[in-house]
Amino acid sequence: MKTKNKNQVRKKKKKNKEIMLITWMFTLLFLGLSGYIVHYSATHKQELINNSYNGRQQILLAQNRRGKILSSDGSVLAQTIVDDEGKEKREYPYQNLFSHVVGYATNGRMGVESQANYYLINSNAPLSQKAALDVSGEKYPGDDVYTTLDVNIQEVASKALGVYQGAVVVTEPGTGKVLAMVSKPDFNPEEIADIWDDLIEDKESSILLNRASQGLYPPGSTFKIVTALEYIRENPDTYQGYNYTCNGSITRDDSRIQCYHGSVHGAVDFQRSFAKSCNTSFANIGLSLDRDAFGDTLDSLLFNQSLPVAFQSGVSKISVSEETSDADMMQVSIGQGTTSITPLLLNMITCAIANEGVLMKPYLIDYVENSAGNKTKTFSPDAYGKLMEQNEAEILKGLMEDVVEEGTASKLKGLSYTAAGKTGSAEYGTVKGESHAWFTGFAPVEAPQVCVTVIIEGAGAGGDYAVPIAKRIFDAYFENSAG
Amino acid sequence: MELYVSEFSKYVITLLIGLYTYECFAVFRYEKEEQRKGIYTRQNLLMFAFHFSCFLVLCFETGDITYLFFYAFQQIVLYAVIGLYRMLYQDANRLVVNNMCMLLSIGFCILTRLDMNKAIKQFVIASGSLVIALVIPFFVHKFKFLKNLKWVYVLVGIAALSVVMILGQTTYGSKLSYSIAGITFQPSEFVKILFVFYVASALYEASGFFEVFTTAVAAAAHVIVLVVSKDLGSALIFFIVYVLMVFVASKNYFYLMAGALGGSAAAYIAYRVFSHVQIRVQAWRDPWSVIDSAGYQITQSLFAISSGGWFGLGLGKGTPNAIPFVEADFIFSAVAEEFGIIFAVCLILICVSCFVMFMRISMELRDKFYQLTAFGLGVIYIFQVFLTIGGGTKFIPLTGVTLPFISYGGSSVLTTVIMFAVMEGLSMIRQDEERYLRQLARAKKKKKRKQIVRKAMMQEDEELRPGESELEIEAEMDEEQPVGDDFEDEE
Numbered sequence: 001m002k003t004k005n006k007n008q009v010r011k012k013k014k015k016n017k018e019i020m021l022i023t024w025m026f027t028l029l030f031l032g033l034s035g036y037i038v039h040y041s042a043t044h045k046q047e048l049i050n051n052s053y054n055g056r057q058q059i060l061l062a063q064n065r066r067g068k069i070l071s072s073d074g075s076v077l078a079q080t081i082v083d084d085e086g087k088e089k090r091e092y093p094y095q096n097l098f099s100h101v102v103g104y105a106t107n108g109r110m111g112v113e114s115q116a117n118y119y120l121i122n123s124n125a126p127l128s129q130k131a132a133l134d135v136s137g138e139k140y141p142g143d144d145v146y147t148t149l150d151v152n153i154q155e156v157a158s159k160a161l162g163v164y165q166g167a168v169v170v171t172e173p174g175t176g177k178v179l180a181m182v183s184k185p186d187f188n189p190e191e192i193a194d195i196w197d198d199l200i201e202d203k204e205s206s207i208l209l210n211r212a213s214q215g216l217y218p219p220g221s222t223f224k225i226v227t228a229l230e231y232i233r234e235n236p237d238t239y240q241g242y243n244y245t246c247n248g249s250i251t252r253d254d255s256r257i258q259c260y261h262g263s264v265h266g267a268v269d270f271q272r273s274f275a276k277s278c279n280t281s282f283a284n285i286g287l288s289l290d291r292d293a294f295g296d297t298l299d300s301l302l303f304n305q306s307l308p309v310a311f312q313s314g315v316s317k318i319s320v321s322e323e324t325s326d327a328d329m330m331q332v333s334i335g336q337g338t339t340s341i342t343p344l345l346l347n348m349i350t351c352a353i354a355n356e357g358v359l360m361k362p363y364l365i366d367y368v369e370n371s372a373g374n375k376t377k378t379f380s381p382d383a384y385g386k387l388m389e390q391n392e393a394e395i396l397k398g399l400m401e402d403v404v405e406e407g408t409a410s411k412l413k414g415l416s417y418t419a420a421g422k423t424g425s426a427e428y429g430t431v432k433g434e435s436h437a438w439f440t441g442f443a444p445v446e447a448p449q450v451c452v453t454v455i456i457e458g459a460g461a462g463g464d465y466a467v468p469i470a471k472r473i474f475d476a477y478f479e480n481s482a483g
Numbered sequence: 484m485e486l487y488v489s490e491f492s493k494y495v496i497t498l499l500i501g502l503y504t505y506e507c508f509a510v511f512r513y514e515k516e517e518q519r520k521g522i523y524t525r526q527n528l529l530m531f532a533f534h535f536s537c538f539l540v541l542c543f544e545t546g547d548i549t550y551l552f553f554y555a556f557q558q559i560v561l562y563a564v565i566g567l568y569r570m571l572y573q574d575a576n577r578l579v580v581n582n583m584c585m586l587l588s589i590g591f592c593i594l595t596r597l598d599m600n601k602a603i604k605q606f607v608i609a610s611g612s613l614v615i616a617l618v619i620p621f622f623v624h625k626f627k628f629l630k631n632l633k634w635v636y637v638l639v640g641i642a643a644l645s646v647v648m649i650l651g652q653t654t655y656g657s658k659l660s661y662s663i664a665g666i667t668f669q670p671s672e673f674v675k676i677l678f679v680f681y682v683a684s685a686l687y688e689a690s691g692f693f694e695v696f697t698t699a700v701a702a703a704a705h706v707i708v709l710v711v712s713k714d715l716g717s718a719l720i721f722f723i724v725y726v727l728m729v730f731v732a733s734k735n736y737f738y739l740m741a742g743a744l745g746g747s748a749a750a751y752i753a754y755r756v757f758s759h760v761q762i763r764v765q766a767w768r769d770p771w772s773v774i775d776s777a778g779y780q781i782t783q784s785l786f787a788i789s790s791g792g793w794f795g796l797g798l799g800k801g802t803p804n805a806i807p808f809v810e811a812d813f814i815f816s817a818v819a820e821e822f823g824i825i826f827a828v829c830l831i832l833i834c835v836s837c838f839v840m841f842m843r844i845s846m847e848l849r850d851k852f853y854q855l856t857a858f859g860l861g862v863i864y865i866f867q868v869f870l871t872i873g874g875g876t877k878f879i880p881l882t883g884v885t886l887p888f889i890s891y892g893g894s895s896v897l898t899t900v901i902m903f904a905v906m907e908g909l910s911m912i913r914q915d916e917e918r919y920l921r922q923l924a925r926a927k928k929k930k931k932r933k934q935i936v937r938k939a940m941m942q943e944d945e946e947l948r949p950g951e952s953e954l955e956i957e958a959e960m961d962e963e964q965p966v967g968d969d970f971e972d973e974e
Contacts, residue, residue: 016846018731019858023842026865030835033869034828037876041789041824048789053774053782055805056790131486 046118050109057121064123066090067142069102069112071149072177072366077102078113078189092189094151097158100210101149101181101364104189107196110208115311116145116365119377124370141371148177148366156476157182160469166436166456167211167343170473173351173442173451175381176360180473183211214314216340217455220426221260221277221408221462222438223335225349225396228274229388230297231285232395242270244281255327257283257334260425260461274399275407277423279334286333287326295320301349301387308361308384309344316341336427347453350421350440352387353396354448359384401445408463409439412471417478419443421452421470423462434458439466443474450477488543489797492536497794497825499533503585504829507836510578511843523577527565530585534558537592537798544799550595553603557591560610564617568907572620574914575907576844582837583903586888587896589830593817594891596798597810601891608893609900616904623908624915629680630852636681637701643670644708669894671709671717676902678705678721679728679859686732687852695729695738715753715760716870716882722746724862731858732851767880780806784813784875787820788827795823810891812883813875830889831872837903838865844909849916857909860902 049057065088069078077098081091090105092098103111105120113120123130123140130140150170157168157180170180185207187195199207209215232239246265249258257279259265265278273281298304298318307313318339320332331337344362352359361382368377388396400420404412412419421441428436437459442448452470459465506522506529513519538554561584568580587609594602623629647670685698702725709718726742729735753760762777770778770785783806790801803809803817810817819827841861848854867884874881885892887899919939 018734019842019846022727022731022858022862023839026838026862026869027835029869030831030865033873033876033878034831036878037788037819037831037872038824038828040785040876041791041819044785045789045792048786051782051786053779054786054790055802056786059802127486127490134486 049121050114050117060121063140064121064142065139066105067120067123068144069116069120070144070146071151072147072179073151074146075151077147077149077151078105090190095188095190096186097151097154098149099186099189100183100208100212101154101178102147102189104192106193111210111311112145112147112364116368119143119145119365119368124374124376126370126372129371143376144369144371146366146369147364148179149181149364150179150480152480153473153476154180154182157469157473158184158186160472161454161456164456164459165211166454166459167215168455168469168473169212169343169347169453170477171347171351171362171451172360173354173448174360176351176362177366177381178362178364179450179477181210181212181364183209183215210312211343211455213309213342213344214312215342215455216314216316217343217436217438217457218337218426218428219335219339219341219346220424220436220438221279221335222346222422222424222426222440223339223341224274224277224282224333225353225400225422225440226298226301227282227286227289227333228270228399229392229396230289230294231270232392233297234288234290234293239270242273242285244268244273244278244284246273246278246280248280250280250283250330252283252287252326252330255330257330271399271402274422275402275405277403277408282333283330286329289329289333291320291322291324291329302345303341307342307345307348309363311364313344314342316345335424343453343455346438346440347451349387350442350453351451353393353400354442354451355393356390357386357388357393359387397445400441404441408461409441409467411463411467412441412443412474415471415474417443417474418445419470419474420445421467423467425461425463428458435460437462437465439463439470441470443478450474485543489540489800492540493794493797493823496533496536496540496798497823499529499536500822500826500829503529503533504832504836507578507582507833510836511839516574516577519577523581526581526585527562530561530581530588531558533585534561534588534592538595540798541592541596553595553606557588557606560606560613561588564613567617571617572907572911574911575620576840576910578840579837579903579906579910582833582840583888583900585833586830589818590814590889590891592798593814593821593889594810596821597804597817598891601810605891605893605896609896612897612900615897616900619901619904620908620911623905624911630684630687633681633684636677636684637704640674640677640681641701641704641708643674644705644712646670648708648712669892671714672894672898673901674705675717675720675724675863676860676898676905678702679724679856679863682725682728682732683852683855683859686729687850687855690729690733690735695733698725698729710753713757713759715757716884719870719882720863720866720884722749723866724859727862728855728859732855763880763882767877770877780808780813781875781877781881783807784816785877787813787816788824788876791820791823791827793823793825795819795821795826797821811885812871812881812890814886814890815872815875818889831868834865834868834887838868841906844906844913847917848909848913849920850912853909853912857906860906864899864902 048054066080068076070076076093078090078092080088082088092102101111103109103113105113109117120142123142125140133140153170157170161168161182161184165184167184168180168182169178171178187207245267246259248262248264249256259279260277265276265281268276268278268281298320303316303318306315318332324332328337332339348359348362361384363379365379367375367379370376397420400422403409403422404419408423409421412421419441421439424438425435426438428434437456438454439462440453442451452473454466454469456465456469503526506526510519510522534554534557538550541550542548565580565584568575569577591602591606594605681701682698686694702721705721706718709721726739726746730739730742754764766773766777766781770781772778774782787801787803787806790796798821801820803820806813806816815827818830838861841857841864845854845857845861848857864887867887870879870882870884871886873879885895887895
């Protein structure tokens with residue numbers, strides 16, 4: 001009887017197999033559709049509300065008053081005030097100081113005003129407060145955005161840069177917090193509506209460009225960090241035995257590389273080539289590199305791709321492959337030629353060296369708070385991954401320390417804190433001798449807390465112009481934390 | 484006060500629909516309708532609470548008390564339908580009735596919020612449809628000659644579609660409808676049902692190559708007329724339901740493969756030949772690059788879906804009217820914006836539960852004609868849901884079909900109500916079969932089997948049911964088993 005029963009079951013199952021199949025097909029299709037809808041709406045909410053075709057933004061603006069942007073210690077960087085006639089006005093108490101990083105919210109949006117727009121125009125005020133405001137006919141207060149920015153360091157960096165054009169990026173290597181981001185020339189965001197037409201008309205003007213995250217510069221000698229990393233990778237056991245005699249220039253295939261300002265460095269080893277920033281020796285190193293492997297290293301260091309940051313940033317450009325000629329290779333190795341980098345990327349690479357090879361994603365927004373002071377969203381430090389091995393980072397750290405101790409950044413020697421870094425004097429344009437002054441480095445060497453990258457356009461040698469600015473920032477940072 | 488009502492109601496409404504959806508699937512735990520009674524009663528209470536909450540919110544939102552009167556009319560009609568089905572058709576499947584009324588009430592709520600005039604019009608048409616459809620289960624149940632009318636179905640169907648093709652009004656490039664005495668009809672909606680009846684009646688006896696070939700010619704005629712009218716969404720529905728019905732009738736995977744290949748080829752040709760297909764595909768792949776033109780609708784729809792969040796903005800708080808034709812093609816986006824994503828997913832699941840119930844009825848039917856009909860109607864329903872929700876959310880390219888019961892559109896509502904009513908008739912036939920089978924088994928046990936069969940044959944001597952001989956064999960095999968086991972085995 002049992003077998004009979006089984007046969008029967010089988011017979012019936014077979015009978016309905018096709019309908020079962022179709023039922024499952026459609027059920028799975030709809031599960032997929034539901035999953036897609038949930039995923040899409042959850043991941044695209046902010047992006048879509050910021051689209052100018054989305055009318056919902058206007059509704060939120062009519063309903064909520066744009067929230068405040070604040071520094072890490074709670075100083076107001078941007079707020080909306082209502083004048084006597086009931087008109088709203090966006091106020092920036094520090095005027096020009098945070099022009100690029102905090103940005104503006106009229107005539108389009110930029111900076112944190114753009115990045116955090118979603119939080120600023122939404123209100124998570126408590127219901128009781130909303131109900132009370134309904135009665136009085138007022139708008140709901142939008143949520144407030146607390147940034148990682150430090151007003152003191154931003155001020156010092158901005159003052160140190162003075163009237164020069166250029167940029168400064170200050171970050172915490174262990175967390176990725178951006179403490180300061182200065183770009184000059186700057187502007188007053190409160191006057192953006194008045195100066196807008198002039199800015200748009202003047203095609204040459206790059207005032208609105210955030211040079212710190214979007215400006216593309218030849219990296220010059222700061223790029224030797226990367227060249228050195230590749231050389232260590234390819235010669236892990238023998239790089240210390242490297243030897244070269246610099247007589248001021250090197251020629252290959254009718255292409256000539258000279259040391260900066262005609263210096264002649266004589267006999268140099270690997271460490272000294274780096275400390276003295278010997279172009280000739282690094283061109284020689286570059287010629288020995290495996291171009292394919294170098295290309296891979298550059299990719300892993302985030303060249304030629306958008307950076308893993310939530311705010312606007314530029315794409316640094318470099319090209320190295322099998323086909324790269326010797327002449328180009330010599331240029332690449334010393335950070336000249338067609339290579340370009342954003343100060344932000346250089347800062348990120350420096351941070352990775354300071355943080356045992358691990359890059360923490362730089363971020364500007366720390367948390368979002370509603371009008372009652374409850375955090376509605378918190379951003380935690382987030383690791384991007386390893387840019388290099390720990391021992392590689394250690395070796396580079398040692399090289400950068402020597403740059404301070406006996407090389408081009410000696411202005412940072414003998415202070416209350418220890419520092420490490422690399423200078424650069426990046427030639428640009430066709431006129432020989434004109435160069436951008438670079439410095440990128442961190443302090444203290446034993447347990448790096450702060451990472452500074454400076455570029456001053458057309459100033460001259462990095463050691464002379466960029467290092468003193470970095471020093472003032474380091475000083476301010478350690479005074480701050482001491483006091 | 485208004486703020487508290489609208490904020491609080493968002494969670495209440497989501498909870499209600501969540502519970503309702505849970506009950507929709509809890510139904511499948513039980514085999515027999517009697518066991519499901521509690522579930523159905525709970526569903527009716529949840530429907531009532533949901534419907535009332537929505538209109539309460541609308542009243543607070545607008546400050547207009549007349550909404551409550553409109554609500555009262557709707558509630559009376561829907562409960563009358565539920566009550567009448569219970570009274571008239573004890574064998575009807577109550578999940579199908581409940582879901583029909585629930586989906587209609589969701590449609591009424593969102594339409595009232597979008598456009599009061601359209602909502603009233605929709606309510607009148609839906610009420611009329613429900614009344615008309617009340618007799619349909621009776622017809623389907625009693626009129627056994629439905630399976631002999633295949634030439635009627637196909638000729639009426641093609642004729643109705645052709646009239647539109649030749650005389651119809653052009654709406655946005657497609658000929659979809661024509662007007663008689665001020666009432667606009669969209670025949671492709673009704674013809675879907677005729678088409679399912681046609682394919683079922685043509686294939687229930689045999690589904691060899693000859694039958695498949697002749698039905699293929701008829702199906703192609705439908706599809707071609709629709710393609711010429713540029714109603715590609717409907718053409719696609721006809722095609723899919725045809726292929727799947729042939730597959731189920733023949734149990735031959737070759738037809739499924741051939742259908743898939745042929746469909747892909749046809750889609751490719753349509754893409755090359757029709758510029759409006761290309762535009763739609765482009766608007767699907769990257770609507771942002773054509774946001775000013777072809778991508779406008781879909782991007783506005785995406786804005787709506789993404790702005791609602793889990794619990795929605797609350798009824799009346801969003802701007803679904805920013806989407807052109809929101810009440811017809813994009814009603815799902817309006818639901819997602821104001822009721823939230825959880826609600827929207829529950830809505831999808833309710834539609835799926837209708838479909839699964841249809842498929843179960845179909846599987847349990849022994850008579851192949853009815854089985855195929857139930858299957859075909861189920862596929863038409865669910866595939867249409869898929870096209871409209873998938874199209875509005877950029878899951879697939881937009882085809883411009885309506886969401887059954889929820890979208891605004893008289894023809895769509897009438898057709899779907901008829902479809903569900905036919906399903907009720909089929910459900911009753913299934914109950915008959917089951918009862919008959921049980922009787923046979925019992926009779927055999929009591930050694931009275933022959934008498935009963937003779938009696939049954941005399942009752943229906945005009946026409947022997949084709950499934951009957953099979954039933955007898957099964958009953959014989961059931962001989963030594965307790966009554967009723969037969970049906971529990973198969974789940």
